[in-house]
Amino acid sequence: MMLSDGEANELLSFLTLETRPDVKGHATEYIVGLTGNPDGCRYLRSKPDFLKALVTLTSDASIAIIKDCYHALINLSADETLHQPLLKETNILPTLLQNLLDPEYVLADRICTILSNLTRHERTCRDVFRVLQEQNIGLAKVVEIFCTEGFNKKASLHYLGPLLSNLAQLPEARHFILDKERCVIQRLLPYTQYEESTTRRGGVVGTLRNCCFDYAHHEWLLGDTVDILPHLLLPLAGPEELSEEENEGLPVDLQYLPEDKTREADPDIRKMLLETLMLFTATKVGRKIMKSKNVYPITREFHKWEKDPHVISACEKLVQVLIGDEPEEGMENLMEVEIPQDVEEKLKELDAKEQQQIENEAQESEEKNQNESPKGLER
Amino acid sequence: MAAPAQGEDSDDGMDEFMESFKTKKYKNAFNEGNWEEEFDKVPMFMKTAPEEIDPLKHPDLACIQSIIHDDDRTPEEQARNYKDEGNEYFKEKNFKKAVVSYTEGLKKNCVDLELSAILYTNRAAAHFHLGNIRSALNDATAAKKLKPDHIKAILRGAQCCIELHHYSEALQWCDEGLRLLPIDKNLQELRAKADKQKREAERDARKAKVKAKKEQNEKDALLAAIKERGIKLLKPEASQHKGSDSEDDDGDGGSSRALADLELDGISSQEATGAHVYMDEQGVLYWPVLFLYPEHEQTDFISAFCENSSFIDHLAVMFGEELPPWDTERKYRPQNLQLFFEDHEKGNLYQVDLEKPLLSVLQNQRCTVKAGTPSFIVLVSGSPFCKQFLSGKKVKRLKF
Numbered sequence: 079m080m081l082s083d084g085e086a087n088e089l090l091s092f093l094t095l096e097t098r099p100d101v102k103g104h105a106t107e108y109i110v111g112l113t114g115n116p117d118g119c120r121y122l123r124s125k126p127d128f129l130k131a132l133v134t135l136t137s138d139a140s141i142a143i144i145k146d147c148y149h150a151l152i153n154l155s156a157d158e159t160l161h162q163p164l165l166k167e168t169n170i171l172p173t174l175l176q177n178l179l180d181p182e183y184v185l186a187d188r189i190c191t192i193l194s195n196l197t198r199h200e201r202t203c204r205d206v207f208r209v210l211q212e213q214n215i216g217l218a219k220v221v222e223i224f225c226t227e228g229f230n231k232k233a234s235l236h237y238l239g240p241l242l243s244n245l246a247q248l249p250e251a252r253h254f255i256l257d258k259e260r261c262v263i264q265r266l267l268p269y270t271q272y273e274e275s276t277t278r279r280g281g282v283v284g285t286l287r288n289c290c291f292d293y294a295h296h297e298w299l300l301g302d303t304v305d306i307l308p309h310l311l312l313p314l315a316g317p318e319e320l321s322e323e324e325n326e327g328l329p330v331d332l333q334y335l336p337e338d339k340t341r342e343a344d345p346d347i348r349k350m351l352l353e354t355l356m357l358f359t360a361t362k363v364g365r366k367i368m369k370s371k372n373v374y375p376i377t378r379e380f381h382k383w384e385k386d387p388h389v390i391s392a393c394e395k396l397v398q399v400l401i402g403d404e405p406e407e408g409m410e411n412l413m414e415v416e417i418p419q420d421v422e423e424k425l426k427e428l429d430a431k432e433q434q435q436i437e438n439e440a441q442e443s444e445e446k447n448q449n450e451s452p453k454g455l456e457r
Numbered sequence: 458m459a460a461p462a463q464g465e466d467s468d469d470g471m472d473e474f475m476e477s478f479k480t481k482k483y484k485n486a487f488n489e490g491n492w493e494e495e496f497d498k499v500p501m502f503m504k505t506a507p508e509e510i511d512p513l514k515h516p517d518l519a520c521i522q523s524i525i526h527d528d529d530r531t532p533e534e535q536a537r538n539y540k541d542e543g544n545e546y547f548k549e550k551n552f553k554k555a556v557v558s559y560t561e562g563l564k565k566n567c568v569d570l571e572l573s574a575i576l577y578t579n580r581a582a583a584h585f586h587l588g589n590i591r592s593a594l595n596d597a598t599a600a601k602k603l604k605p606d607h608i609k610a611i612l613r614g615a616q617c618c619i620e621l622h623h624y625s626e627a628l629q630w631c632d633e634g635l636r637l638l639p640i641d642k643n644l645q646e647l648r649a650k651a652d653k654q655k656r657e658a659e660r661d662a663r664k665a666k667v668k669a670k671k672e673q674n675e676k677d678a679l680l681a682a683i684k685e686r687g688i689k690l691l692k693p694e695a696s697q698h699k700g701s702d703s704e705d706d707d708g709d710g711g712s713s714r715a716l717a718d719l720e721l722d723g724i725s726s727q728e729a730t731g732a733h734v735y736m737d738e739q740g741v742l743y744w745p746v747l748f749l750y751p752e753h754e755q756t757d758f759i760s761a762f763c764e765n766s767s768f769i770d771h772l773a774v775m776f777g778e779e780l781p782p783w784d785t786e787r788k789y790r791p792q793n794l795q796l797f798f799e800d801h802e803k804g805n806l807y808q809v810d811l812e813k814p815l816l817s818v819l820q821n822q823r824c825t826v827k828a829g830t831p832s833f834i835v836l837v838s839g840s841p842f843c844k845q846f847l848s849g850k851k852v853k854r855l856k857f
Binding site for chain 1: 635636640645648649656657659660663667
């Protein structure tokens with residue numbers, strides 16, 4: 079059902095700023111339809127002029143046309159194969175980024191979605207970061223916009239969260255976020271408890287997790303300047319009353335939590351938080367600090383409360399390290415330990431088996447729940 | 458010195474002048490005794506300026522001052538002078554005077570925004586050191602408005618917010634500053650300080666709430682225990698209790714009012730020890746109890762009388778080895794004593810069986826606890842005073 083060359087040319091001729099709105103509208107509508115399926119996307123991939131036109135029309139006079147273009151671009155950017163064509167054949171990035179900076183720009187959220195899509199994979203992600211620098215915007219401005227409540231009255235900009243998380247894949251982006259001379263990561267921390275948006279929250283937690291792979295920064299992150307730990311634990315902490323003794327031993331933010339305290343609702347985010355905490359246990363100094371912060375009551379209560387098997391498993395791994403003994407000489411940094419090939423394979427096998435088991439159990443319990451009256455799993 | 462007449466050799470006049478020193482005494486010279494004092498009065502040699510410049514005492518100083526603040530100069534120059542003056546006072550830690558100077562400078566309303574911003578910022582600093590934190594904050598805000606990139610103003614504003622415990626606002630100031638100077642250490646430190654204190658304040662609030670809840674629960678349990686035992690508490694006169702008339706007082710209505718009464722009762726206890734009834738871990742009540750000795754106008758106060766203890770237990774100790782000094786006749790021995798409580802409503806006296814525990818007495822229908830403190834009248838049985846005291850009163854024995 080793809081267009082003939084003649085049809086394509088005609089369609090293209092309608093996609094200009096000067097074309098009559100009604101005709102143009104039909105054209106853009108058609109394009110949106112194309113982008114709705116993989117074949118259409120593949121077709122457009124080979125038609126750089128169409129891509130160019132779409133980007134140009136984001137400055138059209140008619141809001142309906144603009145919306146269509148964004149819709150199409152969102153769909154296109156969701157397809158990884160379109161990333162390089164979009165970047166190479168159009169000036170999509172400068173256009174989007176400049177509009178993003180405009181506090182009055184009504185469709186800023188759509189821009190965030192597109193950028194979030196484009197940064198999913200390393201290559202284009204790197205390009206986006208580079209263009210940010212070239213446009214003299216920098217990651218600094220993105221973080222600032224993200225952290226400024228009500229920067230854009232018409233757009234929530236929550237998808238800047240996933241954008242940051244994706245950018246944090248890049249060492250150059252992490253270098254900026256973890257800059258000790260600045261105050262960047264500190265501004266992101268409070269958003270781990272941002273109730274209004276799962277997207278924003280998840281984006282921040284993802285960013286933090288990606289940053290924590292750099293274990294050279296762990297001591298700084300766990301220290302007073304940043305103090306990342308409470309922000310990772312608060313979403314996992316609940317309303318359960320702890321004894322005065324237990325409370326006084328906790329970090330300040332976790333003490334005397336109120337009765338209406340709720341835990342993070344999204345299991346994926348909970349898992350990410352636990353994974354991030356786990357990362358800190360990779361080094362000896364990290365383990366020491368984690369143990370000294372006396373957070374065991376939090377993980378204990380969390381373990382009692384959690385129902386999702388995948389998350390429980392992550393929690394148990396963490397608890398084991400926290401209450402376990404120090405590993406022997408040479409094993410102190412688990413990230414640096416050289417695992418012999420055959421052991422590595424065995425471990426992978428075990429991992430896969432465990433994964434399967436978890437899935438089976440999850441399956442069983444689901445079926446069980448369907449048959450029985452609703453009731454939580456007892457443990 | 459007068460200008461020499463044209464053509465005259467000016468040196469002649471000078472020579473004559475110098476010659477006269479050899480013969481005439483220099484008038485109005487410093488005298489040897491007080492020349493240092495005199496020196497201090499000369500503006501050029503003054504070490505410190507006097508607090509107030511009285512034109513009569515220091516005409517020369519007043520003159521110099523008026524030159525500095527001469528209206529012929531431009532507003533900018535005048536403002537600048539006031540700024541410098543203020544800075545001098547500031548260095549001397551004379552912050553009050555500094556404020557005055559800066560204020561005068563600001564009155565000049567000069568168009569130099571930077572200068573005005575500096576005046577505001579400096580005045581903010583002076584106010585800060587005087588403890589006028591709100592004024593300081595206002596000035597810092599004004600400075601920032603004139604010059605949004607004035608870091609000193611931003612630092613001062615943030616400091617003021619911290620002093621006022623407005624931590625979120627402090628963070629906003631710091632972040633604003635960091636936007637301009639991302640690597641400024643002072644801003645970062647201040648931000649960290651504000652953040653830390655904010656989180657501590659939040660924790661303190663949570664802790665206080667937990668504590669209040671705990672106390673509330675304890676009070677509820679106490680009241681419930683008292684009620685459960687069927688013990689009646691006498692409420693104080695209604696008019697004294699604030700808000701007791703309004704129906705929609707508080708959410709928990711009756712219980713909190715009763716609690717307040719209990720508190721009021723306990724606190725208004727005559728002994729003013731602050732002691733009031735409490736419940737131990739086993740759920741046993743301990744009451745503050747007053748013993749009255751009308752014969753000698755004396756009292757004894759037991760701060761924690763266990764409800765399961767009997768009167769004789771306490772009396773044996775109180776009137777055991779040593780009798781009280783006021784017992785001149787040495788007759789207040791446990792075996793001689795009679796105890797009564799008063800029914801306030803009817804004015805009757807009820808005699809108490811000394812062997813019985815406090816609880817059973819309190820539970821008696823006729824007994825009401827006044828001011829949270831049960832009180833008992835103690836008399837010596839058969840004594841003249843006792844007979845006199847009891848005559849004319851209706852005395853009943855408690856039925857158990």
